[in-house]
Amino acid sequence: MLKSLTYLQIINCKKLERLPNEHGNLEALRVLRVKGAAIREVPESLSQLALLSELELKNCSELEYISSSIFKLKSLGGIQISNCSNLKGFPKIPSCNIDGSTGIERPCSCGLRLKNCSSLESFPSSLCILKSLRSLQIIDCKKFERLLDELGNSETLLVLRVEGAAIRELSQSLGQLALLSELELKNSSEFEYLRVLRVEGAAIRELPESIGKSTLLSELELKNCSELKLKSLWRIKMSKCSNLKRFPKIASCNKVGITGIKRLSSTLRLKNCSSLQSLPSSLYMLKSLRFLETIACKKLERLPESLGQLALLCELKMIKCSSFESLPSSLCMLKSLTSLAIIDCKNFKRLPNELGNLKCLAALIVKGTAIREVPERLGYLSSLAKLELSNNNLKRTPESLYQLSSLKYLKPFENNSDRIPEYLRSSPTSIPSELRSLNLSVDSGNSLNLDRNKLSESVKEGWMKQV
Numbered sequence: 001m002l003k004s005l006t007y008l009q010i011i012n013c014k015k016l017e018r019l020p021n022e023h024g025n026l027e028a029l030r031v032l033r034v035k036g037a038a039i040r041e042v043p044e045s046l047s048q049l050a051l052l053s054e055l056e057l058k059n060c061s062e063l064e065y066i067s068s069s070i071f072k073l074k075s076l077g078g079i080q081i082s083n084c085s086n087l088k089g090f091p092k093i094p095s096c097n098i099d100g101s102t103g104i105e106r107p108c109s110c111g112l113r114l115k116n117c118s119s120l121e122s123f124p125s126s127l128c129i130l131k132s133l134r135s136l137q138i139i140d141c142k143k144f145e146r147l148l149d150e151l152g153n154s155e156t157l158l159v160l161r162v163e164g165a166a167i168r169e170l171s172q173s174l175g176q177l178a179l180l181s182e183l184e185l186k187n188s189s190e191f192e193y194l195r196v197l198r199v200e201g202a203a204i205r206e207l208p209e210s211i212g213k214s215t216l217l218s219e220l221e222l223k224n225c226s227e228l229k230l231k232s233l234w235r236i237k238m239s240k241c242s243n244l245k246r247f248p249k250i251a252s253c254n255k256v257g258i259t260g261i262k263r264l265s266s267t268l269r270l271k272n273c274s275s276l277q278s279l280p281s282s283l284y285m286l287k288s289l290r291f292l293e294t295i296a297c298k299k300l301e302r303l304p305e306s307l308g309q310l311a312l313l314c315e316l317k318m319i320k321c322s323s324f325e326s327l328p329s330s331l332c333m334l335k336s337l338t339s340l341a342i343i344d345c346k347n348f349k350r351l352p353n354e355l356g357n358l359k360c361l362a363a364l365i366v367k368g369t370a371i372r373e374v375p376e377r378l379g380y381l382s383s384l385a386k387l388e389l390s391n392n393n394l395k396r397t398p399e400s401l402y403q404l405s406s407l408k409y410l411k412p413f414e415n416n417s418d419r420i421p422e423y424l425r426s427s428p429t430s431i432p433s434e435l436r437s438l439n440l441s442v443d444s445g446n447s448l449n450l451d452r453n454k455l456s457e458s459v460k461e462g463w464m465k466q467v
Contacts, residue, residue, distance in 0.1 A: 004028050006051075012036040017062075024048035030075075034060060041065040047072045056080040066091045071130075082115035090114075093126040111135035114144075122146050128153040140164035152176035160184070266290040273297045284309035290336075293317040301325055308333030314360075315339040322346050332357035338383075344368035356380030362406075367391045379403030387411070407432040 006028050010016065016037040023029075024045035032049070033056040040062050046052070047069035053076060057063060063084045068091035070076065081087065110132045114120060120141045127133075128150040136157060138144055144165040151157075152173025160177070161184040268289060270276060276297045283289075284306035290313060294300060301323045307313075308330025314337055318324055324345045331337075332354030338361060342348055348369040355361075356377025363386040366374075372393050378384075379400025387404070388411040397412065410432075 002026060007031045009033040010035070010037055014038060019043055019046070021045040027051070030054065032056070034058070036060070038062050042067055042070065044069045046070055049073060051075050053077045054080075057082075057084060059083045061085050063087050068092050076110065078111045078113075080113045080115075081117060082113075083117075085116070085118045087117050088119045088121065090120065090123050090127075092124045093129045111137075113137040113139070114141055115139040117141045118143065120144055123148055125150045127151070130154065131156065133157055135159040135161075137161040138163070138165055142166060149173050155179070158182065267293075269293045269295075270297055271295040274299065276300050278302070279304055281306045283307065286310065287312070289313055291315045294319070294321055296320045298322050303328055305330045307331065310334065312336055317341045317343070318345055318348075319343045320345070324348055326350050327352050329354055331355070334358065335360060337361055339363040341365040342367075342369055346370060351375055353377055359383060362386065364388070369393075374398045376400050382406060385409065402432055404432045406434055408434055408436040410435060410437070 003026075005026050008023075008026065008029060008031070010033070012035065014036065016039060018039055019034070019042065021043055022045075023032075023043075024047070026049060028051060029049050030051050031054045032046075032052060033054075035056070035058040037060050039060055041064065042057070044067040046055075046067070050073070052073050055070065055076065055078070057066075057080070059082075061084065064086050066081075066087070070079075070091070071093045110130060111134055112130075113135070114137065116139070118141065121143045122145065125148055127148060133154050134156055136151075136154075136159070139161070140163065142164065145167060147162070147167060150173070154177065156179060157177050158179055159182045160180060161182070163184070266288060268286065268291070270293070272295065274297065277299045278301070281304045283304055287310075289310050292310075292313060292315070294317070296319070298321065300321050302325060305328045307328050311334075313334050316334075316337065316339070318341070320343070322345065324342075325347050326349065327342075329352055331352055335358075337358050340358070340361060340363070343365060344367070346368065348366075349371060351366065351371060351374060353375045354377075355375050356379070358381060360383055361381050362383050364381070364384060365386070365388040367388055367390040369392050372395050374389065374394070374397070376398050377400070378398045379402070381404060383406055384404050385406050386409040387407060388409075390411055
């Protein structure tokens with residue numbers, strides 16, 4: 001009976017209610033796929049398929065039972081179960097060898113993938129017996145509520161993916177997964193209850209983006225993770241972490257004393273972390289950081305002095321950080337900085353005098369702050385092409401404004417202002433020669449004491465429309 005058959009696929013056989021026991025006689029069978037059948041169980045006879053390496057069960061809505069004997073299959077490398085809405089439990093994994101070990105501990109790889117099994121709630125604790133389990137994926141299993149504490153005993157697990165489940169917390173045993181290299185937590189709304197995540201001594205290389213959705217997260221600890229190099233991770237985004245008070249320290253965790261994330265990501269974005277009070281001085285160890293953005297971090301008062309050691313940082317944004325007061329003096333060391341924006345930070349009072357040392361700065365936006373003046377060294381910004389100083393408490397414009405030889409866009413006050421600020425009315429101000437856009441959306445533009453002869457033609461044309 002088809003002794004040489006290696007591949008068997010049964011598709012959309014709606015009236016097929018059981019798999020024949022005779023299937024166990026297919027000695028050469030390596031792949032078995034059953035899709036859209038009415039089977040209620042996977043029979044014990046499948047344990048005779050000694051060479052079976054792949055088992056897929058899909059759209060078998062009547063499936064309720066899978067015989068645990070399938071785990072006697074020493075060659076089984078992959079199990080995929082999807083859209084089996086009646087499957088409530090995963091089979092217990094027996095110790096089936098004389099020495100007490102399971103029969104599938106020797107395969108080079110074993111992957112388990114469960115998708116859209118809407119009645120499945122958990123795994124049996126015996127899952128940890130799968131000594132060769134490399135990949136575990138739980139996707140859109142809406143009632144799946146808990147990862148086993150024993151999961152930490154899965155010594156060979158490399159990939160753990162949980163998406164669209166009802167899991168509320170992660171087991172601390174995850175920190176024992178020494179070979180774990182990929183952790184993905186996605187679209188699991190209940191992760192908003194996650195308070196503490198600790199990973200210690202694991203081989204994990206990157207953190208899941210969804211951790212940023214955990215609004216109660218108050219502690220994130222990564223320790224002795226020597227493989228945490230994150231070479232492919234380009235962004236860290238944490239949002240709505242309302243209990244997070246401190247960003248984790250960036251420690252040297254390799255044997256040579258170099259941080260494992262020295263090549264980390266170009267972007268660090270923190271949003272709505274309303275309890276975040278500070279960033280660590282070890283921030284400078286993010287050697288590849290190019291973009292740093294904080295939004296609505298209401299208790300963040302300042303940035304560390306070590307900021308100046310981020311040699312590749314090219315964009316810094318502080319938006320709606322109501323407690324933010326000042327920039328560190330080390331800002332002048334950021335030779336690659338091209339864009340600086342301080343927006344709606346109501347308590348921000350002063351731009352550092354060292355600002356003029358930023359020779360590469362092309363855009364400076366400071367609006368909605370409490371600053372009263374701009375340093376005269378502003379004129380030293382030879383690359384500055386865009387300057388926006390609106391909705392502040394400015395009393396005067398710097399006389400060095402005319403020195404901004406590259407300036408093309410200037411917005412000195414809010415578009416919807418009722419009147420021109422006094423400091424622009426009373427101070428004779430020359431216009432930078434390269435200016436192309438002077439943003440003055442008011443009717444009384446002719447009351448400004450500016451030298452119109454120095455306006456470029458494109459600016460002059462817009463200017464005359466306002467007079």
